[in-house]
Amino acid sequence: MKKIGVFTSGGDSPGMNACIRAVVRSAVYNNIEVYGIKRGYNGMIKGEIIKLESSSVSNIIQKGGTILKSARSKEFLTKEGRQAAYDQLKKNGIEGLVAIGGDGTFTGANIFHEEFGIPILGAPGTIDNDLYGTDYTIGYDTAVNTALDAIDKIRDTADSHERVFFVEVMGRDSGYIAIPCAIGGGAEIVMIPETKTSISNVIDALKQGWARSKTSFIVIVAEGDEEGSAVEIAAKVQNEIPQMDARVTILGHVQRGGAPTAADRLLASRLGIACVEGLMQGRTCEMAGIVNSELVYTPFSETITKQKYISPRFTEMVKILSS
Structure with a gap:
């Protein structure tokens, strides 16, 4: 050749x-x-x-x-x-x-x-x-670190204002970005396409956190989650918990750029x-x-045909570490 x-x-x-x-x-x-x-x-x-x-x-x-x-x-x-x-x-x-x-x-x-x-x-x-x-x-590694840097900054303002932030990361068919961002960013909840997390699950997790005197939360949402986008999920949760002070951040294409x-x-x-x-x-x-x-x-x-699975252990880790 x-x-x-x-x-x-x-x-x-x-x-x-x-x-x-x-x-x-x-x-x-x-x-x-x-x-x-x-x-x-x-x-x-x-x-x-x-x-x-x-x-x-x-x-x-x-x-x-x-x-x-x-x-x-x-x-x-x-x-x-x-x-x-x-x-x-x-x-x-x-x-x-x-x-x-x-x-x-x-x-x-x-x-x-x-x-x-x-x-x-x-x-x-x-x-x-x-x-x-x-x-x-x-x-992949760069995208995760870019997203994680943003999530760290979001947590600062979430803590200052005692808010719940729904942060949407890329992942139309995969939660591979969402999972390390949730674990590394100390998120309380993660929602990915590979596993079903219902709105009722999110509400229960938030209420359990408030019962433990937690005042701020980060919810990481992969864009392809079955419950919808971060905007849609936040609206559904807000409808059930009207007193919740919620904000949505969509990281979008910033995850694709950078050195x-x-x-x-x-x-x-x-x-x-x-x-x-x-x-x-x-x-x-x-x-x-x-x-x-x-x-x-x-x-x-x-x-292009075989699926690359995410271990359920990772979603379990998010739950354990947020308790």
Whole structure:
């Protein structure tokens, strides 16, 4: 393999740049030409392909976001769009790809390989940490620390005004951000998609806290909880406890930004190198990940279909530590 391409797709996550850097530097080290494909599958279709040198990725390891930009592509969902993308790769002599993204990115990559046979390896770049085949995804540690920093500040004002704060963190299908934020932030209640926490449970927990003379509370809500958003949940609880002084904070996309932590830089660097070396070994349609500190490759077909479970012990920890 003499030429490879690298692209980022889907939602951005801190550490993507560190991973791009690792792919480029590893390719150059192994005498492989490397090309950056801008704006994900959209850029692949349109031929937004640039050659990258070692100097192209200088001074980016500490930056959030992605220098290659990211976009979602409706056109790539069609056979015609994928054909156009393949034609652009052939035009530039690209023989293999490194895809940095989440399940949507890998789903597209899997289909692309099935149709055109181009080798593709993936690096898990998503703050949600919901991909099977790796203990942690690139950007997850940074997102948790960003959210936790905000929660620490919110607790100060919650305590000062004796309020209940409902704090919404990202996690449409996963509570992986909510759980460590709840434990690390000293929250009294956590609500995640994986477990059912009814409004009556929240009310009971608040009343038990007041009975123990607690005067302020933090309720962490993953955006995908079955009871609704933090705004909806707060309104439901307020309706049952009118005297409650409640506030809602939605952290939103602030969790996606910022300089990656040391853990994310190390993870991204390790996985970027693993993708290049995997392509050199003839691997394809696999995601590089770290499980129990060891490098593993998991087929895309598994990482996009198998569920990554959260241990019930973590929600139990929140209850124990808030008692």
